[in-house]
Amino acid sequence: xxxxxSREFSQAVAATPHRVRIQTGPLSDAGPSGGKLWEGPIEAVxxxxxxxxxxxxxxxxxxxxxxxxxxxxxALIGPSGCGKSTFLRSLNRMNDPVPGFRLEGQxxxxxxxxxxxxxxxxxxxxxxxxxxxxxxxxxKSIYDxxxxxxxxxxxxxxxxxxxxxxxRGAALWDEVKDRLKDxxxxxxxxxxxxxxxxxxxxxxxxxxxxxxxxxxxxxxxTASIEDLxxxxxxxxxxxxxxxxxxxxxxxxxxxxxFGLEATAGEPSGTLIECADTETIFSDPADPRTRDYVxxxxx
Amino acid sequence: xxxxxxxPAAPLTPSGNLRRRRAFSRFAEYGATAAALAAVGVLxxxxxxxxxxxxxxxxxxxxxxxxxxxIGPELVGTAEIVAIGTLIAAxxxxxxxxxxxxxxxxxxxxxxxxxxxxMNGLPSIIVGLFVFGLIVExxxxxxxxxxxxxxxxxxLPIVARGTVEILLLVPSNLREAAxxxxxxxxxxxxxxxxxSAIGGILTSTVLAVARAAGETAPLLLLSSVYDPSRVxxxxxEALPNIPxxxxxxxxxxxxxxxxxxxxxGFVLLTFIMITSIGARILLARTRSKMAQ
Numbered sequence: 001x002x003x004x005x006s007r008e009f010s011q012a013v014a015a016t017p018h019r020v021r022i023q024t025g026p027l028s029d030a031g032p033s034g035g036k037l038w039e040g041p042i043e044a045v046x047x048x049x050x051x052x053x054x055x056x057x058x059x060x061x062x063x064x065x066x067x068x069x070x071x072x073x074x075a076l077i078g079p080s081g082c083g084k085s086t087f088l089r090s091l092n093r094m095n096d097p098v099p100g101f102r103l104e105g106q107x108x109x110x111x112x113x114x115x116x117x118x119x120x121x122x123x124x125x126x127x128x129x130x131x132x133x134x135x136x137x138x139x140k141s142i143y144d145x146x147x148x149x150x151x152x153x154x155x156x157x158x159x160x161x162x163x164x165x166x167x168r169g170a171a172l173w174d175e176v177k178d179r180l181k182d183x184x185x186x187x188x189x190x191x192x193x194x195x196x197x198x199x200x201x202x203x204x205x206x207x208x209x210x211x212x213x214x215x216x217x218x219x220x221x222t223a224s225i226e227d228l229x230x231x232x233x234x235x236x237x238x239x240x241x242x243x244x245x246x247x248x249x250x251x252x253x254x255x256x257x258f259g260l261e262a263t264a265g266e267p268s269g270t271l272i273e274c275a276d277t278e279t280i281f282s283d284p285a286d287p288r289t290r291d292y293v294x295x296x297x298x
Numbered sequence: 299x300x301x302x303x304x305x306p307a308a309p310l311t312p313s314g315n316l317r318r319r320r321a322f323s324r325f326a327e328y329g330a331t332a333a334a335l336a337a338v339g340v341l342x343x344x345x346x347x348x349x350x351x352x353x354x355x356x357x358x359x360x361x362x363x364x365x366x367x368x369i370g371p372e373l374v375g376t377a378e379i380v381a382i383g384t385l386i387a388a389x390x391x392x393x394x395x396x397x398x399x400x401x402x403x404x405x406x407x408x409x410x411x412x413x414x415x416x417m418n419g420l421p422s423i424i425v426g427l428f429v430f431g432l433i434v435e436x437x438x439x440x441x442x443x444x445x446x447x448x449x450x451x452x453x454l455p456i457v458a459r460g461t462v463e464i465l466l467l468v469p470s471n472l473r474e475a476a477x478x479x480x481x482x483x484x485x486x487x488x489x490x491x492x493x494s495a496i497g498g499i500l501t502s503t504v505l506a507v508a509r510a511a512g513e514t515a516p517l518l519l520l521s522s523v524y525d526p527s528r529v530x531x532x533x534x535e536a537l538p539n540i541p542x543x544x545x546x547x548x549x550x551x552x553x554x555x556x557x558x559x560x561x562x563g564f565v566l567l568t569f570i571m572i573t574s575i576g577a578r579i580l581l582a583r584t585r586s587k588m589a590q
Contacts, residue, residue, distance in 0.1 A: 094478065126480025136471040139494045148489055149479035196475070203479060 043070040045207055045237045046091055047108040053086050056100035059268040060086045064105070066256055066271055073229060073238040075248035075277065078258030079292070083269025084241045087258070088209050091239065092128035093121040126153065129200035130209040134216050135192035137184035137199070142167075142176050145184045145195055146202045153203055162202055169235075170198035171228050190221025194228060201236070208232070210240040214247065226251050245293055248277065255280040257289045345571075348564050355561025365526035369562050374529050375537035376566075379442050379521065380511050382533060383449030388503050390450075391457025392492075398458075399465040400473075400487055411462075418455040425451045426516030433520075440521050442530075442537030448516035453506035460502020464495045467585065497584030504577035508570045514541035522546075540566045 046068035053061040061083035068074050068091075076084040086095065093114060095101045107114040114124060137145050146163045155162065163180075167173040172194040176187070184195055193213060200208060210229075214222040222244075229238060229251045242248050248255050256274035260267045273286050284290045304313060312320065360368040394414070398407055425448050433444040468491050476486035492499070517539050524536040526543065540562050547559035 092478065094474065122480055122482050124480075125478055129480075130474075130478035132471060132474060132478075134471060136469070136475040138472060138475065138490050140490075149481055152479075152481045152485045152489065199475075199479065205480075 042072070044068065044108075045070045045110065046239075047111075048087075048105070049108065050105035051087070051090065051107060052104040053083065053090060053095070054100070054102040054104075055098060059266065061090075061269045062261075064271045066274055068237065068239055069254065070237050071234050072253040073233055073240065073251055074254045074256060074274075075252035076239065076241045076256050076258060077243075077245055077248045077292075078269070078272075079260065080243075081269065082258040082260050084258045085211055086269065087271075088211055088239060088241050089130075091207070091209055092125050092130055094125075094130060096121055126203065127205055128207040128209060129203070129205035130211065131193070131196050131200050131213050133212040135189055135196055137187070137192050137195050139183065139185055141181045142184050142187070142195060143180040146198050149199065149203050155203065166198040166202035167195075169201050169232065170194045171224065171231065172198055188221070190217050190224055193217060193221070193225060197225075197228065197232075201232070205236065207237045207239065210238065212241050212243060215243060222247070245281075249281050252277045257284070257286075257292065259288050259292070345567065348560060348567050351557070351560035352562075352564025355557045356564065360558075360561055361565070364528055369526075369540065369543060369558070369565070371526055371529045371538040372540045372543045372562065373565070374531075375442060375521075375524070376511060376539040376541075378531070378533055378537055379445045379449060379517070379539055380507055382443060382446035383453055383510055384503065384507055386446065386450035387453035387457055387506065391454045391503075391506075392461050392499060394454070394458040395461030395465055396487055396492070398462050400483060400491065414455040414458050417451070418459070420451075421515075422448075422452055422513050423515040423519075426519040429516065430519045440519075440523055440536040442521050442533040442535070442539075445517050445521040445537070445539070446533065448520055449510040449513060452513055452516075453510050456506035456509060457502050460505060461495070461499050464498025464502065464584070465491065467498070468494050495584075497580055497587070501577045501581040501584065504573050504580070508573040508577070511573075512541060512566055512570055514545060517542050518545065 044067045046066070048064050048066045048068075051061065051064040051066075052059065064083075064087060066087075076088060078084050089095045090103055090107060091109075091114070095103075103115055109124075109128070112119070138148065140148065143163055146166050147159055150156070150159060150162055164173060164177075167176065172191060175191060176182075176195075184192065187195060193216075197208075197213070214225045217225065226247060229240070232238060233253075240248075240252065253276065254274060255277040257272045257280060258269055259272045261270045261272075262268075272288055273280070273284060275285070280289060281293050284293065290296075357368075361373065362368060362370045364371045394410065398410060402410065429444050429448040429451070433447060434440055472490055472494065473486065476490050477483070481489070518541075521536045521539055522542045524530070524538045524542075526538050530537055544559045544562045544566070547555040547562065549555075
């Protein structure tokens with residue numbers, strides 16, 4: 001990876017003596033990271049090492065080395081078709097059902113290889129939740145949307161409290177508390193997306209992956225999703241794919257810029273650089289990043 | 299550079315061979331419309347004939363009494379046979395559809411789809427012969443249960459194919475949403491996918507019921523030696539049923555027999571029409587709900 005910011009990478013590695021620490025217990029407000037984001041070495045939740053993704057014979061992504069740090073918001077930005085979403089979906093194995101999907105390299109999650117043969121993808125997704133581009137609530141009541149996964153995972157104790165906490169966490173409680181039994185399909189697009197976030201955090205995952213969560217929403221709903229991300233910061237490790245650079249600048253601690261690069265003739269996506277968001281937007285190391293964030297290309 | 303062979307400034311009326319092409323197109327359109335109307339016409343004539351001949355046989359006695367005055371036992375028997383057939387075919391058909399849309403991939407799945415299509419085209423007399431060998435020869439007697447098994451074989455591909463189509467309409471982002479919550483696929487099927495498709499599944503089941511209710515050939519082999527004068531609730535003996543009764547009454551070659559056959563036909567046709575139309579209305583409502 002010639003364009004990878006090696007300074008950044010070595011600093012990050014040096015700052016992380018316990019890269020393979022295994023997380024124990026559910027992450028909650030009182031969790032190990034609560035409110036102390038910047039003290040001590042920052043643990044990597046994901047460590048992608050030389051990740052290449054193929055769909056059949058077509059290479060979508062090559063040679064991505066990326067550390068994603070605990071309890072922070074990492075934004076993945078870049079032009080269309082550069083593999084941001086592919087990379088994100090590889091972090092909780094949502095690409096598995098795609099015909100011809102193949103991943104080379106390693107994705108370590110708390111030190112465990114996500115693609116090892118003994119890894120159960122259902123267990124992976126129980127810990128690493130995902131919210132999609134288009135709001136996709138179940139055709140059930142608001143309450144049942146949030147309660148469905150906890151029920152199926154055996155978290156039936158205190159279900160009402162859990163649903164309320166998730167809806168409060170997604171800043172939706174006040175709007176829906178009087179109509180929990182109503183169909184979720186009657187909510188507005190922005191409310192539906194917050195409901196999907198509530199549904200994802202109801203099972204208290206370790207990581208939340210957000211795939212362009214605001215791209216189908218109007219500016220007001222987008223603003224509420226962004227506010228929500230600030231309030232979720234610290235409770236969850238968040239990785240967000242966004243087309244909107246201002247959004248990345250507003251919400252993310254770290255920003256990774258993906259671009260297209262020709263390997264063996266065919267262009268495929270790759271990571272150009274990853275750094276603190278401020279650095280990416282003010283003093284990027286790679287001229288391609290500068291061109292993109294200043295709007296000269298993309 | 300365009301090499302237009304027409305004058306762009308001419309009035310916009312047909313030029314060149316457009317008149318001829320127009321006439322041909324209209325001819326084809328009228329032909330197709332006539333064919334479509336003919337199909338409706340055939341159905342209309344059949345329904346008209348059944349109503350004209352059968353309506354006079356209808357009375358409360360005809361519906362509720364046994365032979366020789368009515369077809370009450372046949373109505374009950376047909377309901378029993380179809381109900382048992384549905385109880386067998388619907389769960390299997392739905393599971394087959396779940397396999398095809400949620401789990402099955404590649405060659406096995408396409409083989410199963412092909413098998414369902416072949417099953418759908420299986421002549422019902424062959425199904426009847428098969429079940430005759432399987433159950434009637436083994437137990438040495440006809441039974442409503444044997445007839446139900448034959449009807450289940452006929453219903454299975456209809457239920458499965460219809461359910462597959464409706465499950466394919468379930469948005470894939472609901473599956474993704476369920477997957478992303480760390481819930482196993484079977485739980486997603488039970489909790490999210492089947493509930494959102496329940497209307498369509500009911501529809502395909504009802505359509506299969508309508509198809510099976512009129513099947514005659516297997517019943518002639520499997521449940522035709524019965525006493526039409528009394529209601530039987532034991533499915534392990536031959537049950538009176540409408541299709542066999544229509545066949546038997548038509549063969550009697552007596553005016554009363556014919557009238558009763560038409561009457562029974564009227565009842566059967568009414569049942570099938572109502573269930574089919576009801577199922578299609580239900581299906582249309584489900585589709586528009588799922589399209590939202």
